[in-house]
Amino acid sequence: MLFDAHTHLNFEKYTDEERRTLAEEIEASQLGYIIDVADCAASARLALQDSEDYAWCRAAVGIHPDHASVYTDADIDEIRRLAAHPRAVAIGEIGLDYYYGTDDREQQQELFRKQIRLANELRMPIMIHSRDAHQLTMDILKEEGAFSEERKSWFPGRPAPGTMSAGGSGHDLRIPGEYTAGADRLVPDARVQMHCYSGSPEQAEEYVRLGATISLGGPVTFKNGKKAAEVARRIPIEMLLSETDAPYMAPEPLRGRPNKPQYVEYVVRRMAMIKGISYEETARILTENGRRFFSITD
Numbered sequence: 001m002l003f004d005a006h007t008h009l010n011f012e013k014y015t016d017e018e019r020r021t022l023a024e025e026i027e028a029s030q031l032g033y034i035i036d037v038a039d040c041a042a043s044a045r046l047a048l049q050d051s052e053d054y055a056w057c058r059a060a061v062g063i064h065p066d067h068a069s070v071y072t073d074a075d076i077d078e079i080r081r082l083a084a085h086p087r088a089v090a091i092g093e094i095g096l097d098y099y100y101g102t103d104d105r106e107q108q109q110e111l112f113r114k115q116i117r118l119a120n121e122l123r124m125p126i127m128i129h130s131r132d133a134h135q136l137t138m139d140i141l142k143e144e145g146a147f148s149e150e151r152k153s154w155f156p157g158r159p160a161p162g163t164m165s166a167g168g169s170g171h172d173l174r175i176p177g178e179y180t181a182g183a184d185r186l187v188p189d190a191r192v193q194m195h196c197y198s199g200s201p202e203q204a205e206e207y208v209r210l211g212a213t214i215s216l217g218g219p220v221t222f223k224n225g226k227k228a229a230e231v232a233r234r235i236p237i238e239m240l241l242s243e244t245d246a247p248y249m250a251p252e253p254l255r256g257r258p259n260k261p262q263y264v265e266y267v268v269r270r271m272a273m274i275k276g277i278s279y280e281e282t283a284r285i286l287t288e289n290g291r292r293f294f295s296i297t298d
């Protein structure tokens with residue numbers, strides 16, 4: 001079973017027909033779950049509709065930094081209201097995008113802070129989009145209490161590094177002797193997903209120490225994706241999620257085409273190869289990680 005921890009089934013350019021066809025393909029694939037991610041209040045409503053229509057679908061509701069210059073506080077209130085839906089499992093995607101956004105940087109930061117506060121108010125997982133603003137993203141998350149002890153106390157812990165798999169976990173974070181510890185050994189989890197993580201391996205390790213989870217997609221499969229591959233190698237599998245960001249970021253060998261959630265298989269195969277663990281075991285662990293992260297019990 002596979003888990004796509006960040007995808008856009010509610011993508012605005014899909015026709016109803018295309019969305020239905022895609023849902024049928026997902027249904028027939030190895031996917032067990034997808035998180036359908038919103039980028040504004042209107043897309044959050046669509047994502048929640050998908051989550052009601054499909055048993056394998058949950059929704060993340062939030063406002064993407066691209067909307068920083070057009071959102072209103074009424075949109076934030078609507079996100080708060082939609083987040084109460086039982087199929088809404090995270091606030092996202094939220095964060096900073098300094099690749100496209102140049103004039104609205106102050107507004108992006110303000111929107112980001114408001115939504116971290118909302119996630120804290122609602123005690124929900126946070127899904128982060130961060131592009132060309134790596135240090136500022138981390139600073140704001142810290143300042144707004146995304147890694148506070150209080151926040152970590154709201155969520156059950158996650159298995160310690162090296163406890164979910166016999167092979168291939170990262171080395172740098174492992175405490176000596178921890179490797180053979182039982183799978184019941186838990187460490188704090190702040191439930192912060194670094195979606196399509198594109199920062200340095202060192203910063204990924206810092207995030208994991210803070211209680212965040214690193215989510216990897218298509219770039220880990222790219223021939224020029226050495227940095228993402230190094231992140232996959234160094235970060236313990238217990239702290240990783242698999243995703244597509246479909247319809248963007250298609251993995252090799254489909255790069256350049258429209259991406260689909262079921263192509264998460266290529267991401268998981270690549271992660272398995274990097275970790276030196278079988279594809280089946282990698283898929284099982286990443287699915288378990290996703291279910292735990294988003295508190296999916298059925």
Ligand SMILES: [Zn+2]
Binds near residue numbers: 007037245
């Ligand atoms: Zn996305």
